Amino acid sequence: MAGTVHFESRGRIAVITVDHAPVNALGRDVRAGLVEAIERFESDAAEIAVIHGAGRLFIGGADISEFGKPPQEPSLPDVVNRIEACTKPVVAAIHGAALGGGLEVALGAHYRVVVPGASLGLPETKLGVIPGAGGTQRAPRLAGVEATLDMVTTGTPVSAARAVEMGLADKLGQGEALEAGLAYAEELLAQGAGPRPVRAMDAPAHDAALFEAGRSALQKKLRGEVAPLAALDAVEATTKLSFDEGLAEERRQFMKMMETPQRAGLIHAFFIERKVAKLPEIEGVAPRGFSQIGVIGGGTMGAGIATASLLRGLSVTLAERDDDAAARARATIEKNLAAAVKRGKLSEDKRDAILSDALSCVTGYDALSGADVIIEAVFESMDVKKEVFRELDRVAKPGAVLATNTSYLDIDEIAQATSRPADVIGLHFFSPAHVMKLLEVVVAKETAPEVTATAFALGKKLGKVSVRAGVCDGFIGNRILAHYRAAADAMILDGASPYQIDRALREFGFPMGPYQVGDLAGLDIGYMTRQRKADQRHEKDRYPGWADTLYEMGRLGQKTGRGYYIYDEESPRGRPDPEVEEIIAREREKQGVTPRDFTDAEIVERYMAAMVNESARVVEEGIAQRPLDVDVTLLYGYGFPRHRGGPMHHADSEGLATIRDRIRRYAEEDDHFWKVAPLLDRLANENSTFASLNG
């Protein structure tokens, strides 16, 4: 027998152990081993078998490294069917996790016992496919349609207790999974229980209205993602067809999903998220310890950063300018923590302990002298930041990491305000900082490797996805954003409406269009940025004069009830405003532009071309070390649709020559903005991809 699955006969009970570290993934050997073990059990004297997993979980799922390769026998559906067809009863004893194919194996067994701490789920749609070994057919027979739909369309696993409650498992056992499995097997033997294949159970009745409602809710939510809808179709099949026909339909949907570019995009996203923190410069470098975090400034960002730290068990001292501001910061943090309690992320006791022991909001910097990492989040002004860092240099203990949350400013220059530039680094959080997953770790010229390592360790502690960035105006994300926003503004000037642009990009998969984002963040931010960069303006830059007009009219976005959109009771999420169209029309006239029509497709192409072109420059200059760093940044901080994998992956799938040629065409109208990035040109000429640079 393959060494990955063991069979042991213990009198009346046979024990089948899946033993394939680290996660008992269902590679070929495990699949073959399971079939062999069942065959051996059938010819053995034992009367009941218990399948369990060695190590920390039952079975983690399919072997992802086999994805996209020619299938090898036996297939997982065959394995599950074989277990189910066993002539003697089979029990699955689940601890840790039974995910995807792992849960499908358990559903092939005749009985299931789970122990506390286990999670059971069918997360396939998160990788762009659907369960392919009967999960969509068997789960509804045990748990009903609604609970199954929830599990397969969201991909979110359920707890052991919930699995029993919904009928997915029969019993909540105690102790080790094997112990619980053996105890349950004894019980079943005593009852004289026989095999109980799920396929023989009644399917839930077909409820067309339920599926229609589910389908339309998903369509609204998914923005073009297809796998959850295919999973829903497969579940519906089980309520309309025979079991075997339903299985065939599931298989058909599964194969269809395997062929979609979305699957490739989601798998790319999955892998790069794991690769992004692997950096040669910090390999083997020990991070400094940290438990005390100092935060300077308790506005939007400072309060969010403090909340994120407190939620992860760190102590925070927050310094503000005066008592009122310190009290406001404390109130914001209390509000954030209350929301966490409400969402069930934090117990009331813990919240109370945090507020009495772990947080202090103070004035003056002396209280920061004990902090291991100090994160500055004061106003975005070089003079203010330098002043803060001079003070920090005075009070911070030796070895403290001094970080800035600046969005754009030159961190090398900030570091020079201290006598210890090696300890200075950028930690660029995104708003709201306790919610958004992205953290740009901006490594300055003199930053020491162990300071970078500490930043990554802190990011991990805070549950963030950290990306290494270099110093430039806007680092990775905001620099690329500035460029594609400029492309969008140029389209407005040339005749597109902001509402059409927003709609086209939502259709592409962004949760919001750029002008909705502008309204949310506040149009004053863009205005300040234009002011800050006024002296760098080139005479050929296309200037969004209407945006200055909106600012001057006090139309700052959601916070003033008006920006590009009108926000009121009638339309809390905003509705287009003809007055904005008039303001834009006047600006076109002023600039002597004759407006033209854009198709939605052209809008997306230009927006993406600008994004990809600037991304290529960011990689070429070493601001991002690899294309995958850009993809992670845009996915986690800028709402880039995950099923498209990130801008670099998207560009690869469109073909780099196609994008390069588009840019050349746009350059015929505007050769100032549209210049092909040399890296894009080179890769296009070589018929290569950005992925080839990911290592």
Ligand code: NAD
């Ligand atoms: P904010 O205006 O909401 O908060 C700044 C806070 O700093 C204020 O409460 C102010 O009282 C305090 N402050 C100013 N000078 C101080 C000093 N010398 N000592 C102590 N406290 C002082 O600003 P914000 O939006 O939180 O932005 C803070 C920083 O974070 C900026 O550098 C900004 O560019 C950056 N940032 C902002 C966002 C965002 O979306 N708002 C996102 C990422 C980064």
